[in-house]
Amino acid sequence: MCSVKGTIDRRGAILAAAGKVFHAHGYAATTMEAVAAEAGVAKGSLYNYFRNKQDLFTQLFAEITAGDEAETDQLVAEDILADEKLQKLIDNVFAQLERYTAIGGLVLEFWATAARQTSASSVEPQHQGELAEMFEQMFSRWRRQTGAIVTQGIESGLFRAEIDPEVAASLIVAVVDGIIVHSILDVGADFGPHSLAALKRGLLAALSAWADTKDQLDRGEL
Amino acid sequence: MCSVKGTIDRRGAILAAAGKVFHAHGYAATTMEAVAAEAGVAKGSLYNYFRNKQDLFTQLFAEITAGDEAETDQLVAEDILADEKLQKLIDNVFAQLERYTAIGGLVLEFWATAARQTSASSVEPQHQGELAEMFEQMFSRWRRQTGAIVTQGIESGLFRAEIDPEVAASLIVAVVDGIIVHSILDVGADFGPHSLAALKRGLLAALSAWADTKDQLDRGEL
Amino acid sequence: MCSVKGTIDRRGAILAAAGKVFHAHGYAATTMEAVAAEAGVAKGSLYNYFRNKQDLFTQLFAEITAGDEAETDQLVAEDILADEKLQKLIDNVFAQLERYTAIGGLVLEFWATAARQTSASSVEPQHQGELAEMFEQMFSRWRRQTGAIVTQGIESGLFRAEIDPEVAASLIVAVVDGIIVHSILDVGADFGPHSLAALKRGLLAALSAWADTKDQLDRGEL
Amino acid sequence: MCSVKGTIDRRGAILAAAGKVFHAHGYAATTMEAVAAEAGVAKGSLYNYFRNKQDLFTQLFAEITAGDEAETDQLVAEDILADEKLQKLIDNVFAQLERYTAIGGLVLEFWATAARQTSASSVEPQHQGELAEMFEQMFSRWRRQTGAIVTQGIESGLFRAEIDPEVAASLIVAVVDGIIVHSILDVGADFGPHSLAALKRGLLAALSAWADTKDQLDRGEL
DNA sequence: AATGAATGAGGGTTCATTCAT
DNA sequence: CATGAATGAACCCTCATTCAT
Structure with a gap:
């Protein structure tokens, strides 16, 4: 409405381009020129929307992860059994495996490099902190939400009472992230529907109170 | 014998320095100058031992992972129960978590960037291939060894017969690597002895034939 | 017209500077920094106009030799006697001796080193091929044009019929280039107007049909 | 006698190796390491025989040109006709074309680069002067000897009296060097026996007193 | 806002030369 | 004399960032 002719969403276009190029070449090997070319703008224009390369990356990250929190919070609040919730959570992740990958x-990469730096580099540490914080938040949210589901499961008697929800959440997140990492690394492991089912089965087996699980098994539901 | 004092292990010193600096700054942000400084040698000296930066990295990787295969193979061949083997395997990994981290x-980082690419970069593809192959081998060995243990467990009736050893191995490796990744990222999750025990318990619960597991649980062994 | 003052010809300036510096120091001893300094631009700016050192050199060469072909072709096509043409050709060369030098x-230098090689060097062979081709073309054009004049002379009865135009052209070009080389090397030989006249006289003597030449000699024209 | 076992001529071996490598790669692209490898000695050993790279090159040059002077002086002193002498001189050069090439x-290359330098370079100018002087001497000797033959020819009435021996010598040397250069550059010109004969014929035609030459032509000797 | 030429610090790598053994 | 590891100056080239238009 306010954008009449060619006033396309430049910022969006740049972010989209950045997503492609960063993904294709990694952070270090991505040049601002390549991003500009992919976005169809001039190199200098990037700096009208983003302070610098790191800022571009940070905002790209924010863009990508935006929306995840709300979605998952909604799942946590749904009125279904905890085991089903957990399965849905996992299904959701794997449904978006490509995006997460x-x-x-x-x-x-970013964490492995810049974010860990203590000294060095002419990059202003401020920006790094921004990104580090975003990472931290993403992971802690992820654990918090998973922990909530586990707690629900324990409270409803579905999961074994002696489980520490925090520990369980950390481990669950670790499995899922491990799979994501293996997918990223494309390291030879195959995570098709078969593996996915096995994963869910295994997780529930580890979490479930025996009777219930056994019943489910008997009913062939797992 | 005649070379005790003066014969310093320059190559070793450089590798050690490279390990520190690479770990501290990541691959891209590590300068050969920094490595040289850390090693206490001149920049040019690095090239007496390593063809280039990539080669230094590759050989560092080889150095670090050397010995792992034999050690784990030995574990696989030991004459103990599969569940204990699996626990030992995991214990081994976590005992060396620091090194793996x-x-x-x-x-x-490396995989996340250069290794994924076929095009780009002026780096000779040969070296990347070398490293990529080493990665591939490391992971596939890791899965193979884990799979062997799972198979042993199934054959001895300890683990459920319907388990696909390959799938199980992939998942186990994924959990472990997920934890390593979380440790690397230092992302807020705590993987102390408590979590470790829970992980092992959960894994065995997911793998074990019910009766046995239940017995063990009853005996309070898990 | 609207760009009179500010629109400096950066590329031209760099080429001019490169000409000076290459000439003064030779290819190998010329640093990009020196060229940049001479041109009054920053080092990095060179790479906005030339891909690399070789490309700069190649384009410099192309720039310098541009226009020669047309000029000489025109001479070949002129409607004057072959012996006069030949003399003009030589006069032209020596009039531009400084440029050729x-x-x-x-x-x-270039030919004496890199261009002879197929292996070695990290320089992309493509560029060398470019330059090598330009050299080849320059020399073959040079011979072709000279050969055409000799042929004209033979056909008009001015030059001896038993002369092989190709051989004669090769030799004539060799003399001229030999003189250029001696000038380049500044090796003590003096090629003033006196020598030039002697050269032309000698050449025509070697080429000419006896009767005519003798007549000319008798008339004191040579 | 004084060299019993392995005391081969190290210096000679190095020079031979240097000759190969310099010829194959050019001065700039030749590394001391390559010379050492070719010679089968350690890099450091080169510096026991030659002060530095330039010195090695200079001494190599001296070695190669040694003996030429005496040989040609002998030719000049021989008791044969000047035209035959000239032909022999040329034959000699072309018989050794490969060596001269x-x-x-x-x-x-050397002249085109280092030797022309006025400023720059950390190389001590002293060495350059050495080489420059050697070049100068080689060419001036070459002209002097040729001039002597021309003078003999004039004095004996074989060559035209009005010829300036110095100019003629300069031109003759220029032709010969031109051909050598073209051979070096491998520029498409073919200088087989046919061309060689034509060259000699042409030279003598340009130099010769008419009657004599005509006689020779009539006798079919040219 | 958009552009893209200009910048220049910095990185990886080479190699002539030295010197301790 | 022989060796070859060590050195470090220097080079080519990249690329994030700026700024005049």
Whole structure:
């Protein structure tokens, strides 16, 4: 409405381009020129929307992860059994495996490099902190939400009472992230529907109170 | 014998320095100058031992992972029960978590960037191939060894017969690597002895034939 | 017209600077920094106009030799006697001796080194091929044009019929280039107007049919 | 006698190796390491025999040209006709064309680069002067000897009296060097026996007193 | 806002030369 | 004399960032 002719969403276009290029080449090997070319704008224009390369990356990350929190919070609040919730949670992740893989590579790389730096570099530490904080938040939210589901399961008697929800959440998140990482690394492991089912079965087996689980098994539901 | 004092292990010193600097700054942000400084040698000296930066990295990786295969193969061949073997395997990994963490960041970064690419970069593809192959081998060995243990467990009736050893191995490796990654990223999750025990318990619960597991649980062994 | 003042010809300035510096120091001893300094631009700016050092050199060569072909072709086509044509051709060369001397050193050096090689060097063979091809073309054009004049002379009865135009052209070009080389090397030989006249006289004596030449000699024209 | 076992001529071996490598790669692209490898000695050993790279090159040049002077002086002193002498001189050069080609490339390159330098370079100018002087001497000797033959020819009435021996010598040397250069550059010109004969014929035609030459032509000797 | 030429610090790598053994 | 590891100056080239238009 306010954008009449060619006033396309430049910022969006740049972010989209950045997503492609960062994913294709990694952070270090991505040049601002390549992003500009992919976005169809001039190199200098990037700096009208983003302070610098790191800022571009940070905002890209924010863009990609935006919306995840709300979605998952909604799932946590749904009125279904905890085991089903957990399965849905996992299904959701794997349904978006591609997206997570895309961003995952960047997270890994970025963390593996700049974010860990203590000294060095002419990059202003401020920006790094921004990204580090975003990472931290993403993971802690992820654990918190998973922990909530586990707690629900324990409270409803579905999961074994002696389970520590925090520990369980950490481990569950670790499995899922491990799979994502293996997918990113494309390391030979195959995570098709078969593996996915096995994963869910295994997780529930580990979490479930025996009777219930056994019943489910008997009913052939797992 | 005649070379005790003066014959310093320059190559070793450089590798050690490279390990530190790579770990601290990541691959891209590590300068050969920094490595040289850390090693206490001149920049040019690095090239007496390593063809280039990539070669230094590759050989560092080889150095760090050397010995792992034999050690684990030995474990696989031991004459103990599969569940105990699996626990030992995991214990081994976590006992060396620090070492894996050190190299892990580099693996992640490297894979997340250069290794995924076929085009780009002026780096000779040969070296990337070398490293890629080493990665591939490391992971596939890791899965193979884990799978062997799972198979042993199934054959001895300890683990449920319907388990696909390959799938199980992939998932187990994924959990473990997920934890390593989380450790690398230092993302807020705590993987102390408590979590470790829970992990082992959960894994065995997911793998075990019910009766046996239940017995063990009854005996309070898990 | 609207760009009179500010629109400096950066590329031209760099080429001019490169000409000076290459000529003064030779290819190998010329640093991009020196060229940049001479041109009054930053080091990095060179790479906005030329892909690399070789490309700069190649384009410099192309720039210098541009226009020669057309000019000489025109001479060949003129409606004057072959012996006069030949003399004009030589006069032209020597009138531009300075320019040929400037570029000649580079040609010699380049050919004497990199261009002879197929292996070695990290330089992309493509560029060398480019330059090698330009050299080849320059020399073959040179011979072709000279050969055409000789043929004209033979056909008109001015030159001896038993002369092989190709051989004669090769030799004539060799003399001229030999003189250029000696000038480049500044090796003590003096090629003033006196020598030039002697050269032309000698050449025509060697080429001419006896009767005519003798007549000319008798008339004191040579 | 004084060299019993392995005391081979190290210096000679190095020079031979240097000749090969310099010829193959040119001065700039030749590394001391490559020379050492070719010679089968350690890099450091080169510096026991030669002060530095330039010195090695200079001494190589001296070695190669040694003996030429005496040989040609002998020819000049022989008791044969001047035209035959000239032909022999040329024959000699072309009989050794390969050797001259080998050294020629280096002369050209060296002159084209280091020797012309006025400022710059950390190389001590002293060495350059040495080489420059050697070049100068080689060419001036070459002209002097040729001039002597021309003078003999004039005095004996074989060559035209009005010829300036110095100019003629300069031109003759220029032709010959031109051909050498073209051979070095391998520029498409073919200088087989046919061309060689034509060259000699042409030269004598240009030099010769008419009657004599005509007689020779009539006798079919040219 | 958009552009893209200009910048220049910095990185990886080479190699002539030295010197301790 | 022989060796070859060590050195470090220097080079080519990249690319994030700026700024005049």
